[in-house]
Amino acid sequence: MKIAIISGSIREGRNSAHVASWVEEHSAAFADADLSFEVVALADYSLPLLDAAGVPGALNRAYTHPAQLAWGQKIDEFDGYIVVTPEYNHGVPGALKNAFDSLAPEWMGKPIAFVSYGADGGVRAVEQWRQIVANFDMYDLRATVALSLFQELMGEGLDPLERRAAEIEAVLASITTATRVMTLGRAALASVNA
Numbered sequence: 001m002k003i004a005i006i007s008g009s010i011r012e013g014r015n016s017a018h019v020a021s022w023v024e025e026h027s028a029a030f031a032d033a034d035l036s037f038e039v040v041a042l043a044d045y046s047l048p049l050l051d052a053a054g055v056p057g058a059l060n061r062a063y064t065h066p067a068q069l070a071w072g073q074k075i076d077e078f079d080g081y082i083v084v085t086p087e088y089n090h091g092v093p094g095a096l097k098n099a100f101d102s103l104a105p106e107w108m109g110k111p112i113a114f115v116s117y118g119a120d121g122g123v124r125a126v127e128q129w130r131q132i133v134a135n136f137d138m139y140d141l142r143a144t145v146a147l148s149l150f151q152e153l154m155g156e157g158l159d160p161l162e163r164r165a166a167e168i169e170a171v172l173a174s175i176t177t178a179t180r181v182m183t184l185g186r187a188a189l190a191s192v193n194a
Protein backbone atom coordinates (compact mmCIF):
# COMPACT_ATOMS: atom_id res chain seq x y z
CA MET A 1 0.00 0.00 0.00
CA LYS A 2 1.14 3.50 -0.76
CA ILE A 3 0.06 6.92 0.47
CA ALA A 4 0.89 10.04 -1.53
CA ILE A 5 1.79 13.32 0.10
CA ILE A 6 0.71 15.71 -2.65
CA SER A 7 2.57 19.01 -2.67
CA GLY A 8 -0.27 21.03 -4.16
CA SER A 9 1.20 24.36 -5.25
CA ILE A 10 2.99 24.95 -8.54
CA ARG A 11 4.21 28.48 -7.72
CA GLU A 12 7.90 29.28 -7.79
CA GLY A 13 9.13 29.39 -4.19
CA ARG A 14 6.05 27.48 -3.05
CA ASN A 15 5.53 26.84 0.65
CA SER A 16 3.84 23.53 -0.15
CA ALA A 17 7.29 21.98 -0.68
CA HIS A 18 8.34 22.81 2.91
CA VAL A 19 5.07 21.55 4.33
CA ALA A 20 5.16 18.32 2.28
CA SER A 21 8.74 17.62 3.48
CA TRP A 22 7.63 18.08 7.07
CA VAL A 23 4.73 15.65 6.56
CA GLU A 24 7.14 13.17 4.96
CA GLU A 25 9.53 13.40 7.94
CA HIS A 26 6.73 12.47 10.34
CA SER A 27 5.39 9.75 8.03
CA ALA A 28 8.49 7.59 8.51
CA ALA A 29 7.18 6.43 11.90
CA PHE A 30 3.99 5.14 10.24
CA ALA A 31 5.62 3.26 7.35
CA ASP A 32 6.27 -0.47 7.47
CA ALA A 33 6.85 -3.38 5.10
CA ASP A 34 3.27 -3.04 3.77
CA LEU A 35 2.86 0.72 3.72
CA SER A 36 5.03 3.49 2.29
CA PHE A 37 4.69 7.24 1.80
CA GLU A 38 5.89 9.30 -1.16
CA VAL A 39 5.89 13.03 -1.88
CA VAL A 40 4.29 13.84 -5.24
CA ALA A 41 4.96 17.39 -6.42
CA LEU A 42 2.20 18.63 -8.73
CA ALA A 43 4.67 21.16 -10.11
CA ASP A 44 6.72 18.29 -11.66
CA TYR A 45 3.86 17.37 -14.02
CA SER A 46 3.34 20.62 -15.98
CA LEU A 47 -0.32 19.70 -16.19
CA PRO A 48 -2.21 21.83 -18.73
CA LEU A 49 -5.56 23.40 -17.96
CA LEU A 50 -8.12 20.75 -18.82
CA ASP A 51 -9.31 21.70 -22.30
CA ALA A 52 -9.72 18.28 -23.93
CA ALA A 53 -13.19 17.35 -25.20
CA GLY A 54 -13.30 14.10 -23.22
CA VAL A 55 -14.62 14.21 -19.65
CA PRO A 56 -12.14 12.29 -17.44
CA GLY A 57 -14.88 10.35 -15.69
CA ALA A 58 -15.96 8.90 -19.04
CA LEU A 59 -12.54 8.14 -20.57
CA ASN A 60 -11.49 5.06 -18.60
CA ARG A 61 -7.97 6.55 -18.18
CA ALA A 62 -7.48 6.95 -21.98
CA TYR A 63 -6.27 10.55 -21.84
CA THR A 64 -4.80 12.12 -24.94
CA HIS A 65 -2.51 14.67 -23.32
CA PRO A 66 0.80 13.08 -22.20
CA ALA A 67 1.01 15.17 -19.02
CA GLN A 68 -2.53 14.20 -18.03
CA LEU A 69 -1.67 10.55 -18.71
CA ALA A 70 1.51 10.77 -16.59
CA TRP A 71 -0.34 12.50 -13.75
CA GLY A 72 -3.07 9.85 -13.86
CA GLN A 73 -0.58 6.99 -13.83
CA LYS A 74 1.16 8.51 -10.80
CA ILE A 75 -2.03 9.11 -8.83
CA ASP A 76 -3.23 5.59 -9.68
CA GLU A 77 -0.23 4.15 -7.80
CA PHE A 78 -1.65 5.22 -4.43
CA ASP A 79 -4.24 3.86 -2.04
CA GLY A 80 -4.61 7.04 0.01
CA TYR A 81 -3.65 10.72 -0.13
CA ILE A 82 -2.52 13.52 2.13
CA VAL A 83 -3.09 16.74 0.23
CA VAL A 84 -0.91 19.70 1.18
CA THR A 85 -3.02 22.66 0.10
CA PRO A 86 -2.68 26.42 0.28
CA GLU A 87 -5.72 28.69 0.28
CA TYR A 88 -6.05 31.15 -2.59
CA ASN A 89 -8.70 33.88 -2.37
CA HIS A 90 -10.58 32.07 0.36
CA GLY A 91 -10.82 28.90 -1.69
CA VAL A 92 -8.94 25.99 -3.25
CA PRO A 93 -5.95 26.85 -5.48
CA GLY A 94 -6.84 26.65 -9.18
CA ALA A 95 -3.91 24.49 -10.32
CA LEU A 96 -4.66 21.84 -7.72
CA LYS A 97 -8.39 21.90 -8.53
CA ASN A 98 -7.43 21.41 -12.18
CA ALA A 99 -5.26 18.45 -11.14
CA PHE A 100 -8.28 16.83 -9.47
CA ASP A 101 -10.55 17.69 -12.43
CA SER A 102 -8.05 16.17 -14.89
CA LEU A 103 -8.61 12.65 -13.51
CA ALA A 104 -11.49 10.66 -12.07
CA PRO A 105 -11.21 6.86 -11.58
CA GLU A 106 -7.75 7.30 -10.06
CA TRP A 107 -9.28 9.11 -7.05
CA MET A 108 -12.44 7.07 -6.69
CA GLY A 109 -13.30 5.49 -3.36
CA LYS A 110 -10.00 6.23 -1.61
CA PRO A 111 -9.29 8.01 1.68
CA ILE A 112 -7.94 11.56 1.75
CA ALA A 113 -6.61 13.89 4.45
CA PHE A 114 -5.67 17.57 4.27
CA VAL A 115 -2.79 19.63 5.60
CA SER A 116 -3.37 23.32 4.91
CA TYR A 117 -1.77 26.68 5.54
CA GLY A 118 -2.74 30.32 5.24
CA ALA A 119 -3.46 33.44 7.23
CA ASP A 120 -6.25 31.50 8.95
CA GLY A 121 -4.66 28.10 8.48
CA GLY A 122 -6.21 27.53 5.05
CA VAL A 123 -9.33 26.09 6.64
CA ARG A 124 -11.67 27.65 4.06
CA ALA A 125 -9.86 25.78 1.29
CA VAL A 126 -10.12 22.49 3.20
CA GLU A 127 -13.85 22.87 3.68
CA GLN A 128 -14.20 23.43 -0.09
CA TRP A 129 -12.02 20.37 -0.78
CA ARG A 130 -14.40 18.21 1.23
CA GLN A 131 -17.27 19.17 -1.07
CA ILE A 132 -15.17 18.58 -4.18
CA VAL A 133 -13.84 15.13 -3.28
CA ALA A 134 -17.35 13.95 -2.41
CA ASN A 135 -17.85 13.64 -6.16
CA PHE A 136 -15.16 10.92 -6.22
CA ASP A 137 -16.69 9.07 -3.25
CA MET A 138 -13.49 9.76 -1.38
CA TYR A 139 -13.45 9.31 2.39
CA ASP A 140 -12.29 12.66 3.77
CA LEU A 141 -10.82 12.45 7.23
CA ARG A 142 -11.63 14.70 10.17
CA ALA A 143 -8.04 15.13 11.37
CA THR A 144 -6.18 18.04 9.80
CA VAL A 145 -3.25 20.34 10.40
CA ALA A 146 -3.91 24.03 9.67
CA LEU A 147 -0.59 25.87 9.72
CA SER A 148 -0.37 29.62 10.24
CA LEU A 149 1.23 31.45 7.32
CA PHE A 150 2.37 34.33 9.50
CA GLN A 151 3.49 32.41 12.57
CA GLU A 152 5.02 29.31 11.00
CA LEU A 153 5.90 29.97 7.36
CA MET A 154 7.37 33.44 7.14
CA GLY A 155 11.01 32.47 7.72
CA GLU A 156 13.21 29.99 5.87
CA GLY A 157 10.77 27.14 5.38
CA LEU A 158 8.42 25.79 8.01
CA ASP A 159 8.90 26.47 11.73
CA PRO A 160 5.97 24.56 13.25
CA LEU A 161 4.43 25.30 16.66
CA GLU A 162 5.08 22.62 19.27
CA ARG A 163 1.57 21.19 19.12
CA ARG A 164 1.86 20.45 15.38
CA ALA A 165 3.81 17.22 15.97
CA ALA A 166 0.80 15.68 17.73
CA GLU A 167 -1.54 17.07 15.07
CA ILE A 168 0.35 15.60 12.11
CA GLU A 169 0.68 12.29 13.95
CA ALA A 170 -3.12 12.23 14.34
CA VAL A 171 -3.50 12.85 10.59
CA LEU A 172 -1.01 10.10 9.79
CA ALA A 173 -2.64 7.63 12.19
CA SER A 174 -6.02 8.36 10.65
CA ILE A 175 -4.98 8.09 6.98
CA THR A 176 -2.94 4.96 7.72
CA THR A 177 -5.91 3.20 9.31
CA ALA A 178 -8.35 4.36 6.62
CA THR A 179 -5.98 3.32 3.83
CA ARG A 180 -5.45 -0.17 5.26
CA VAL A 181 -9.18 -0.74 5.84
CA MET A 182 -10.36 0.66 2.52
CA THR A 183 -7.67 -1.11 0.49
CA LEU A 184 -8.68 -4.43 2.03
CA GLY A 185 -12.33 -3.55 1.44
CA ARG A 186 -11.82 -2.71 -2.24
CA ALA A 187 -9.88 -5.95 -2.76
CA ALA A 188 -12.63 -7.96 -1.07
CA LEU A 189 -15.30 -6.31 -3.21
CA ALA A 190 -13.28 -6.93 -6.37
CA SER A 191 -12.99 -10.64 -5.57
CA VAL A 192 -16.74 -10.91 -4.81
CA ASN A 193 -17.53 -9.15 -8.09
CA ALA A 194 -14.99 -11.18 -10.12
Ligand SMILES: Cc1cc2nc3c(=O)[nH]c(=O)nc-3n(C[C@H](O)[C@H](O)[C@H](O)COP(=O)(O)O)c2cc1C
Nearest residue numbers: 009011014015016086087088089090118119120149
Ligand atom coordinates in the same frame (compact mmCIF):
# COMPACT_ATOMS: atom_id res chain seq x y z
C1 LIG B 1 -3.43 34.05 -5.68
C2 LIG B 1 -3.21 33.99 -4.20
C3 LIG B 1 -4.29 34.17 -3.36
C4 LIG B 1 -4.11 34.06 -1.98
N1 LIG B 1 -5.21 34.13 -1.17
C5 LIG B 1 -5.08 33.80 0.13
C6 LIG B 1 -6.23 33.63 0.95
O1 LIG B 1 -7.35 33.82 0.52
N2 LIG B 1 -6.07 33.24 2.22
C7 LIG B 1 -4.83 33.01 2.75
O2 LIG B 1 -4.74 32.61 3.90
N3 LIG B 1 -3.71 33.17 2.01
C8 LIG B 1 -3.81 33.57 0.72
N4 LIG B 1 -2.70 33.70 -0.06
C9 LIG B 1 -1.39 33.62 0.57
C10 LIG B 1 -0.91 32.20 0.61
O3 LIG B 1 -1.39 31.56 1.78
C11 LIG B 1 0.62 32.15 0.61
O4 LIG B 1 1.13 32.86 -0.50
C12 LIG B 1 1.12 30.71 0.55
O5 LIG B 1 2.52 30.67 0.65
C13 LIG B 1 0.67 30.07 -0.76
O6 LIG B 1 1.09 28.74 -0.84
P1 LIG B 1 2.23 28.29 -1.87
O7 LIG B 1 3.47 29.15 -1.51
O8 LIG B 1 2.48 26.85 -1.55
O9 LIG B 1 1.74 28.58 -3.22
C14 LIG B 1 -2.82 33.83 -1.42
C15 LIG B 1 -1.76 33.69 -2.31
C16 LIG B 1 -1.93 33.74 -3.66
C17 LIG B 1 -0.76 33.49 -4.57
